[in-house]
Amino acid sequence: MKIIFTAIDIVYNWARSNSLWPLTFATSCCGIEMISASAASYDIARFGAEVFRASPRQADLIITAGTITHKMAPALVQLYEQMPEPKYVIAMGACCITGGMYENDSYSVVRGVDRLIPVDVYLPGCPPRPEALLDAIIKLQKKMKTESLLERKQYLEAHKPRVILSEDRDCEILLPNPDFEVIHWGVQTIGYDKDYKKAEVNCV
């Protein structure tokens, strides 16, 4: 029985890895490189990933190209949840991986898209060249070819988004998911003066 499943997986993975449909999701300059990769000179179509879909329901890969801010984060999580399984994520560029140059003391930038959704391939660069994006897609194809669908389902089950959308329509900020422990990578100390800690935040 296992042999049959393995044989099916090989054919199935070969077919779907050579026909990736990415979602059009570009939030900053990495998007320009993504466009360049899909244009004639680099031609992402050679790897079967040229069909950039405008709807997440038709896509199985999201290339998060660019900086993700708190305002964009709910939209990204919603798009990710609307994609049919099996779904894959490429984090493109420094901002997507760690927050990039905004990582230190920005008030608005999400420090790594892996705090929102599970990432399969990290693609460093600021921004990465189109060849690098092609390399990331080849790496993703290799990953897809060596896994079974059952494993993928278990993986997605274990790596649910660590944040949740609020049911309150007036709340636009993503809330931490109570099922997951919030990891603190360090203490965020904004400002250059010791008096700043005493300052109160004024509510709107």
Next chain:
Amino acid sequence: MSNINNLAIDEKYEIKRLDKTSDNTEVIEVKAEKLFETATYLKMNKDTQFNMLISLCGVDKLEHFEVIYHLYSTIFNKKLILKVILNKNTPEIESISPVYSAANWHERETYDLFGIKFSNHPELTRILLPTDWKGYPLRKNYVNNDERLSWNQR
């Protein structure tokens, strides 16, 4: 009558001249109460005709806030910088969006990031940040301690 960029302006607006910028642009300081009249005058007067608002921004100078208006006259090819000083505790100024419609979103952005209130603005809500954000991030004493954002601390 005194001259601004070789154009005449009435003295009843109580303007105060500051140093010119490196590209020889006139900089003037206006009182907050007189701003709306002055802006209307500068736009409508035949001799000034500053018919375009290039930018509008806020500055936190620790002791006080400043709002800076960059005006441009497409007829005379002249620029003018208007500065208004506001107090630290209740920064409020009259909106000039009835005169310059470009000021509408600029004022919303200044409100969003500095918390400067623009009275008589048609829709003074946050424009860039989420609507339920707490605090004004570009103020010098801003510190982000919103518990809802704990997942994003570094």
